[in-house]
Amino acid sequence: MKLSVIILNYNVRYFLEQCIRSVQRAITTFEAEIIIIDNNSSDDSCSMVKKLFPHVTLIENKENVGFSKANNQAVAIAQGEFVCILNPDTAVAEDTFIKCFHYIEETENLGALGVYLMDGTGNFLPESKRNIPTPKASLLKLIGLGGSYYAKHLSMDASGSADVLAGxxxxxxxxxYNKVGGFDEDYFMYGEDIDFSYKITQAGYRNHYLGTAEILHYKGESTHKDGTYYDRFYGAMRIFYKKHFKTNPLFDISVNTGVFIIKAFKKSKRRKYRGKQPDRAYxxxxxxxxxxxxxxxxxxxxKSSSKAIFQEENFANAMLIFDAEYMQYSQIFSIMKRFKGNNNQFRIHPPKANFIVGSDQSDEKGSVLVF
Known part of the structure; x- marks a missing residue:
């Protein structure tokens, strides 16, 4: 078997359904399996998987064991030559895996491979490719000066080595995966991908970023940025630095102060945010x-529209609703990138579904409309 796609789910039933359907489209030309591991969701995620995708392997944990342990559980039963760790709040293009395999075949000493991550507004997510976060770089990012945190030596559409990839x-x-011991289970949520990427480079391999392969990552579904998020994220960074770098009391005080300030700032910013209602929907x-x-x-x-309209109209203050049975995900991603901004919103109707999903802010929960 060529590939095992590992999807860890926690209470994102509708986004998970879209993710699975997009993956199924992308694995039609080679032998692959999909493994869903659920961390004790309280929604109907598991019953949905059993009903709609009976041939997908489902692991149901009776408690939330975190990101690292759950993914390690799934990889332990995987049969593929390659594994792909994939978030449930994502959708892959029809050619994503094929492009990845082509790149892997052409690249020597390759460790892990990451791709172009786009959020629900059509914008590139810079965490797609990062540098090793030294304590100094992490603190600068915390106060909004993250120049050395992201791998800016590569443009978003380029390809090449990048030390840290997104989980x-x-x-x-x-x-x-097995050689480096999988994800470190000292991390519950956040920081695991940084540690895992670092272990791969320490083992003598080079991680790479492939800017020509795209996926949609709503992000807010799995990284809702409230106070708990910042506590967990920088708690994870403390674990990373304790394992791999020398720290001191001054560093810990600086991180604690920075977390307090950024939590207060983000809370104030969220209160000020007001989404504007689109004038019309296509x-x-x-x-x-x-x-x-x-x-x-x-x-x-x-208004009902055909794909031809994209050649003749510029959209502003509009909601664009894409039927994934009418358009390929690769086409949808291209249009989202082209018409991002101008207060446009994007929604997708996954194949065979009775809902549309989208996200208008990458650090907030997304939108699900069931009909």
Whole structure:
């Protein structure tokens, strides 16, 4: 078997369904398996998987064991030559894995491979490629001066070595995963991908970023940035530095002060944010039932459109709703990148689904509309 796609889920039932359907499209040309591991979700994620995807392997944990332990559980039963660690709040393009395999075949001494991550607003996520976060670089990022934190030697569309990849998508040989001991289970959530990337480089391999392969990562579903997030994230960084760097009391005091300040700033910023309602919605579909359901659910003017409109119109203050049965995910991603900004919002109707999903802010929960 060529590939095992490992998806760790926690209470994101609708995003998980889209993720699985997008992966199924992307693995039709080679032998692969999908393994879902659920960390004791309280929604109907597991029943959905059993009902809609009976051939997908499902592991149901009876408690939330965290990111590292859960992924290690799944990889332990994986059969693929390669494994791909994938977040549930993602969607992959039809050619994502194929592009990755081509790059892997052409690259010597490759460790893990990451790809271009785009959020729900069509913007590039800079954490797709990062440098090793020294204590100084991490503190600078904390106060908004993250110049050395991200791997800016590579443009977002380029490809090449990058020390640290995002845990939302990491593809590597299963043998290498096991060789470096998998994810460190001292981390519960956040920091695991940094530590894992670092262990791979310490083992003599080079991690790479592939800017021509894209995935959509809503991000807010798994990294909701409240006070708990910052406590956990910088707690994870303390673990990383304790394992791999020398720290001192002054460093710890600086981190604690920085976390306090950034939590207060983000809380104030969230209170000030107000999303603007789009003036109208465009639905790209040939499905009349979908069009009817949306017209009965949305409270803004709605227009059915074909893909040809993208050649003749510039969108502003509009909601663009893509039917993934009418358009490929690769086309949807391209259009989102092209029309990002101008107060546009994007929603996707996954294949065979009765809902649309999207996210208008990368550090807030996304939107699900069921009809």
């Amino acid at each position: 939302a998508f990491m593809m590597l040989p299963r043998s290498l 639905v790209f579909t040939e499905n009349l039932n979908l069009l009817r359901a949306l017209s009965e659910t949305l409270d803004i003017p709605l």
